[in-house]
Amino acid sequence: MGQIPAKSGGNAGLDSVVKRAEGRVGKLSVSGRYHRLPKTLEADYTVMKSNVLGSGYNGQVLQARSKTSGGVYAVKGFKLNGVPKDKRDELEAECEIFLAMDHPHVARLVDVYQSQDRLDLVMECMSGGELFARVQKQKRFSEKAAATAAWQMLLAVNYIHSHGVVHRDIKLENFLYESPESEHLKLIDFGFSNIWAPNTKMHLSCGTLAYVAPEVLDQNYTSKCDLWSLGVTIFILLFGYMPFSGNEDKQIADIKAGKFSRKEEKWKLVTKEAQNFVMRLLVVDIEKRMSAEDALQHTWIVSRETHSNPLTVDIVDALVDFGKISNFRRACMSMMAWSLTNEERAKVRDAFIKMDQDNTGTIKLWEFKKVMKDMCNMKDEQASQLFDMIDTNETHEIHYSEFLAAMVATRLNMHDDMLKATFKRFDTDGSGKITVANLKEVLGESFGGEAVDEIMREADLTGSGDISYEEWIQYLRNGTTSDKQTNLAVDIIDKQLMKDDGAKKPWLSVKSDASLAKVKDGKNGSAAGKQECCCLQ
DSSP, rough: OSSOOOTTTTTTHHHHHHHHHHHOHHHHHHHHEEEETOOOOHHHEEEEEEEEEEETEEEEEOOOEETTOOEEEEEEEEOOTTTOHHHHHHHHHHHHHTTOOOOOOOOEEEEEESSSSSSEEEEEOOOOBBHHHHHHSSOOOHHHHHHHHHHHHHHHHHHHHHHHHHHOOOGGGEEESSSSOOOOEOOOSSSOOOOOTTOOOOOOOOOOGGGOOHHHHOOBBOOOHHHHHHHHHHHHHHHOSSSSOOOOHHHHHHHHHTTOOHHHHTTTSSHHHHHHHHTTTTTTTTTTTHHHHHHHSSHHHHOOOOOOOOOOOOHHHHHHHHHSSSHHHHHHHHHHGGGOOHHHTTTTTTHHHHHHTTTTSSHHHHHHHHHHHHHOOHHHHHHHHHHHHHHHTTTSSSSSHHHHHHHHHSSSSHHHHHHHHHHHOOOOOOEEEEEEHHHHHHSEEEETTTTTHHHHHHTTTSSSSEEHHHHHHHHEEEEHHHHHHHHHHHHHHHHHHHHHHHOOOOGOOOOSHHHHHHHHHHHHHHHHHHHHHGGGO
């Protein structure tokens, strides 16, 4: 994948952004988060314009509250009209890259809203603050804490590099903690990021000088510029001071020479392994500098203290059970994964990281087969079939949100806020019902080899041709066997009749055998059935 091409006028560029992002992580992962008119940001979120959380390269970041869950999020808005072409290209690049990010150590893009003159990115809000603030407070990290932070940052960097993205502004300020009590770090701000092909050199000079790699100053660099910047970041954690300081000219000269400041009274407090780790990143010759993959295999990282194995039998059982449910239920759970809170994801994310044995940020088939064979003696053929079912986006790898979807099905509680938020993602025009057109917009003409028209019939319990919110709740919480569907349809009709009449009247109940027949006929399109159920039209 090469450099992002030049964009045409209007919003055609953004349409291309969405298509390319779908090509990277799958249609389902993008379509349920990218909203166009008539859906608006204001319909789903209350933006607190006086509460500025920060200011990125491409705009201010404001706090917002979800009208569905009450949860707090961060919103970054961009004007679309009257923007110079180079600025517009940067905006589109940031949106494309961020839409395709899906990793436990990368900030999550929850929603995007596109209107005629504006684009708003809604991101998870991490209340723990910048890594920079913790360094300021603690002055110097313990070596154990520094190794843990370095490992998390490397997982994020290796993920973006293995998926063709270079960040170009790695620094303390661009890693945030999930909460004040958490040690979980996430990479943010893709304003300088670029889609990169391994055999190309980049030429734009960007980033923060104290962290910038020497080859960036020469405007001829690759993704390894991120590893130099990471070396500077970890240097500060370990030794408590900047490796390159002084006026701009001095910094530039020292960076190009690879001449970092070495204060012996600080260095003697740090082990040889940690010193070696930093020195192998702050190498001017990029051929000799460690890659993210190399750094993850360094003794200092590998030997850090680890916790017990998070891959438990119930995690594996959840993956197996996910493969048994219908295509549409898998699609619903996959969409629901984008509405999970930090606390809910925290229950299972370590298991995902453990399964990702090559640290690329996704689970490959060989990794999946190994876990299934080791933990439940599953044959390769069965594991391959299960893998394909979990890979709902058909990208030949299991992304983080697809893994979370399997956990939603059995391990995590489907609470009302989650159900409502997911319903809204399928209700693309905000009509209050999910139609076949909505499903086609989100899923395409088919999903998992099944036509969308057939998928609709699975959850359309009353045969009305669309899915109401009440049907949605019943469908997801109570399963889909034919007997259950009939009973659920009857319950929905009874409730609607009582609502319309204002009070419960026994003679309006449809729970007689004759009425059940009419409900079924209504689903098959008979005139009698439609007349009996006209209150639902």
